[in-house]
């Protein structure tokens with residue numbers, strides 16, 4: 001396909017996402033199924049236009065003076081492929097599959113538009129109703145922080161020391177451009193894609209099949225590392241999902257002690273079995289959601305709540321979620337977070353730790369949930385540990401400023417963001433039970 005056909009396809013998918021308020025991955029998959037002639041390079045290029053258009057939907061709409069699917073697709077091509085309006089017009093000339101494009105003076109207006117005259121929510125590429133909420137979670141520079149959620153993300157991997165050390169994985173993946181991650185000790189990074197490129201499919205690599213590495217955002221790796229899981233401990237991963245953090249914990253514990261992994265959703269949990277096998281993790285017992293786990297009450301050294309959340313910290317990877325999020329969905333997540341924290345508290349032994357993680361940057365899902373938990377459990381002996389000190393102990397001096405540390409009742413909690421930490425947005429809190 002030439003650029004015109006790719007752009008037309010992207011506009012069709014953007015229209016579908018908008019009209020049916022459906023996940024972008026589903027819309028792209030459907031388009032692929034009904035256009036089997038499109039090769040993998042075409043699909044990647046179409047995907048880039050669609051994702052870029054959704055990431056910057058508001059600022060592109062402002063600069064184009066139009067937020068239709070066509071305007072967003074054209075803006076994404078101009079910016080994503082660094083094309084001038086003239087170069088775009090020339091590339092589409094004579095292409096019968098190309099969409100109509102606005103007159104060149106309007107495209108010149110897009111290039112010259114001054115975003116400084118736009119509202120902060122437009123500059124940050126977020127819905128208006130979320131602006132104040134992001135500000136209370138991220139502080140005065142929330143606009144810059146939120147805008148970084150509209151950039152293309154890197155592909156992050158975690159070497160699995162149960163099977164291979166990081167140097168070995170780096171060597172194997174050097175041809176794919178993998179480099180050591182900045183902060184996570186086992187992390188590797190393949191930079192964000194440029195132009196019409198695409199990330200390599202690392203899951204077909206022999207090293208992946210042999211369990212040498214996993215795909216995991218560096219923020220998720222750091223959250224697992226900060227939990228301080230140690231060999232020999234009893235650990236409960238209560239919201240294990242497909243096991244991203246479970247696998248990281250198993251490696252930290254060097255396959256000793258015991259991790260109990262479960263999730264409310266059997267379908268989400270299902271892939272964990274295959275992943276554990278491939279990673280060589282042998283200290284994990286997976287519990288069906290229907291199982292009665294009362295036998296573990298009061299027995300865990302570490303209970304991890306990787307809570308269900310709005311996922312606002314992952315908008316780089318799932319930009320459609322940013323526009324679909326509603327206040328009622330946020331309230332529902334908050335109620336789930338309270339419920340799962342209350343359940344988790346029952347498993348923590350005296351002297352044990354309760355770790356709460358979200359991939360959200362909204363204070364309502366983060367620091368406010370911890371504050372509400374402490375109020376509900378005022379007589380249970382939970383205190384907030386100094387997560388900032390844990391971060392400082394784990395990283396070198398010049399990296400201390402890389403995450404946001406918020407003091408909270410005698411301790412502190414952490415927020416990682418694409419802008420500061422170069423990771424997805426994550427919140428981390430650790431409570432200790434006296």
Ligand SMILES: C[S@@+](CC[C@H](N)C(=O)[O-])C[C@H]1O[C@@H](n2cnc3c(N)ncnc32)[C@H](O)[C@@H]1O
Nearest residue numbers: 239240241243244245263264265268306307308
């Ligand atoms: C952020 S995801 C977990 C991701 C996973 N830990 C990882 O690292 O790959 C949150 C998970 O919480 C689960 N969940 C939601 N409510 C729950 C509850 N009340 N108890 C346990 N799990 C729950 C969801 O099914 C979902 O899989």
